[in-house]
Amino acid sequence: MIFVSSDKHIFSFGPDLEPVAYAKPGDIICFETLDCFAGQLTSEIQSIANIDLTRANPATGPVFIEGAEPGDTLKIEILDIRVSKTGVVVALPGFGLLGDKLRDERIRICRIEDGFVYCTVKDSSRPVKIRLPYKPMVGVIGVAYSKKVPSTIPGVHGGNMDTKLITRGTAVYLPVFKEGGLLAVGDVHAVMADGEMCATGCEVSGEVVVRVDVIKGCSVQWPIIEAEDAIYIIVSKESLEEAFYEASNAAARAISCxxxxxxxxxxxxxGLIVDLQVSQVVNVVKTVRARIPKEFASITQILEALNNR
Amino acid sequence: MIFVSSDKHIFSFGPDLEPVAYAKPGDIICFETLDCFAGQLTSEIQSIANIDLTRANPATGPVFIEGAEPGDTLKIEILDIRVSKTGVVVALPGFGLLGDKLRDERIRICRIEDGFVYCTVKDSSRPVKIRLPYKPMVGVIGVAYSKKVPSTIPGVHGGNMDTKLITRGTAVYLPVFKEGGLLAVGDVHAVMADGEMCATGCEVSGEVVVRVDVIKGCSVQWPIIEAEDAIYIIVSKESLEEAFYEASNAAARAISCxxxxxxxxxxxxxGLIVDLQVSQVVNVVKTVRARIPKEFASITQILEALNNR
Structure with missing residues (x-):
């Protein structure tokens, strides 16, 4: 197994990335990842004003995948996600869907144990410990793109898709724009809801174990996720309307093919079988998905239908 | 059981509705419903240009529920949905998310049998019979509102919410604006996907059997759906951004209470547990929902939190 340490990380998916490791198709890679604040928030009495937000959403890597050339697609199977014992959630005025309604900033340190996430919050008088489900997922997974995109922004190249389906047992398909693909992974969440309304999940450091493969001669137009019973086309656009339009278009073409x-x-x-869903609606660019049940299209058919060549 | 025939129907949820039947809290009502085209489309070689679209989305009723007064909430449990043996799906240029991409209008008559929906479509050479899941749902369910709203438009009063969760085993909660509530139901679909991208589900006539009840002294700000494991706040707004903002606000307040x-x-x-989801994104007004798992809030708590009084 190839191990990539979290001290090797990037903050954008631009064309000039330098690989920090090399892998062959079929190789297993463990990405050690920092949390989305690069570990700067460790206490509930810190101020977010004092941390360096240019270090948001570091992605570990990039890894050069041998044989991956522009016009190919990377297949990344998520084999395992392990997370740190603590996570952090943040509410910040101006941040997230309801940022205008917040009077104070707030930082909560969560504890992850026994298969749950515990968050201690306050009611009017005393602390209350709330038990949340533990559902680890990868927020950022992407490849080098033809122009520089910050790792906070999702797009055709993947990036900060904040899609909770990117979890153990699913595969992510990303188009290759640069030789070697240059895969980087980060921003793990111990739990997050669809939409990510407050603009953070439970942000954790961790390790993401993946198997990489290269599909030659096929370049998907959008990131694809393959889960057990369905395939999802992941579309990121500046408005939700545009994102749903494009996701519907891709799904209808996939069904057509x-x-x-x-x-x-x-x-x-x-219109009868493809569910339109949201991944996140709070980043600068919004991410939605179209869900195609596998009984109506195989992953091979969808990759062919969305081949951009 | 009170039976309301489909020849008694309305095309708007305005303040001047006249009741066609009366029910008491606890009564069971069977609404016989027309399909969304009021039965005008029966053949694949008709033209939609020749049908009367002012007769779109008829809702059977309204039924006066005794004891329901402005400031109360109606609880409507969906006990059963039965549908006709055929349904209709339509693709119409300018209609739905991808209306700009359609060259021709198309009408498909589906057959509903053996627990499936069968739709015969054409590939380049021959007819292909496609088997779809049968998942009956209610598109329109609403009460008289203080101003006239066409039955094609969703809102605070319910109406054309096109939410596939409104199905057997769930309960819908609607605020009462006029004495008796004046409940009407229509627009059943044999199957529809979240988003309803092509602007029709599989449109059927049918019968919807409900039990009604009145919750006194509580007026929810938005329609609520109670399913087995979660409660959904249903918000309709002109843009998706506004709808998600309002749904998030309602959900955060519900969690807070x-x-x-x-x-x-x-x-x-x-942000960690409330999924933001879409119901439909193709009507003039869009409908989204915030899903609150029941382990974090009971229906009683959510009704109290969203009480508008």
Whole structure:
């Protein structure tokens, strides 16, 4: 197994990345990851004003995958996610969907143990310990892109998709823009809800173990996630309307190719079976997904349908 | 059981509705419903240009519920949904998320049998029969509102929420604006995906059997759906951004009340456990939902938190 230490990390997915490790198709890589604040928040009495936000969302890597060339697709199977014993959640005025309603900033340190996340919050008088489900997921996973994109921003190259489906047992497919792909991973959450309304999950450091592969001669237009029973097309755009439009378009085309249907028929069928869902609605660029049940299209068919070549 | 025939229907949820039947709290009502085209589309070779679209989305009723007064909430348990043997799906240029990409209008008549929906569509050469899951749901359920709202439009009063969670085994909570509430139900779908991208589900006529009850002295700000494991706040607004903002605000307030937390803490917890989801993104007004797991708030707590009085 190839181990990539968290001291090797990037803050953007630009064209000039230098690889810090090399892997071959089929290799297993363990990315040691920092949390989204690069470990700067460790106490509930710190002020966010005092931390360096240019160090937000570090992604460990990048790793050069041999044989990956522009026009190919990387397949990244998420084999395991292990997280630190504590995590941090933040509420910050101006931050997240309801940032305008916050009077104070607040930092909560959560404890992860016994398969749960424990967060101690305050009611009017005394501390209350709340038990949340433990559902680890990867916030940032991406490849070098043709222009510089901060690691806080999602896009065609992946990046800060904040999609809770990126978890153990799923595979992520990303288009390759630069030789070697240059894969980097970070921003693990111990738990997060769809939408990420307060703009943080339970932010943790951790280790993400993946198996990488290269699909030659196929370049997906958008990141794809393969889960047990469905395939998701992940679209990030500046507005939710644009994102849903593009996700619907990709899904209707995928149904059209998979079932050999004219576009009008595929669109009707998609309206009946393709769920439109949100991943995150609080970053500068919003991320949504179209869910295609596997009984209507295989991953091979969807990769072919969305091949950009 | 009170039976309301589909020949008694309305096309708007205005203040001047006249009741066509009367029920008491605890009564069971069967609404016989027309499909969203009022039964005008029965063949694949019709043209939508020739049907009367002022007759879109008829809702059967309204039924006067005794004891329901402005400031109360109606509880409507969905006990059963039965649908016709055929349904219709439509793709119409300019209609739905991808209306700009359609060259032709298309009407498909589906057959509902053996627990599935069968839709025969065309590939380049021959007809293909596609088997879809049968998941009946209610598109329109609403009460008389203080101003006239067409039955195609969702809102605080319910209406065309096109939310697939409104199905057997769930309960819908709607605020009462007029004496008797004046409940009407229509627009059943045999199957529809979240988002309803092509702007129709599989549109069917049918029968919706409900039990009604009145919760006195509580007027919810938005429709609420109670399912087995979670409670959903249903928000309709002109833009998706506004809808998600309002749904998040309602959910954070509900968590704040239920767990007795300050708003900042409730917001952080909501970001970890409250999924933001879409119901439909294609009507004039969009409908989204915030999902609150029942382990964090009971229906009683959520009704209290969202009481508008």
């Amino acid at each position: 998979s079932l050999s249907l004219e576009f009008e028929d595929a669109y009707m069928i998609a | 239920s767990l007795s937390l300050e708003f900042e803490d409730a917001y952080m917890i909501a």
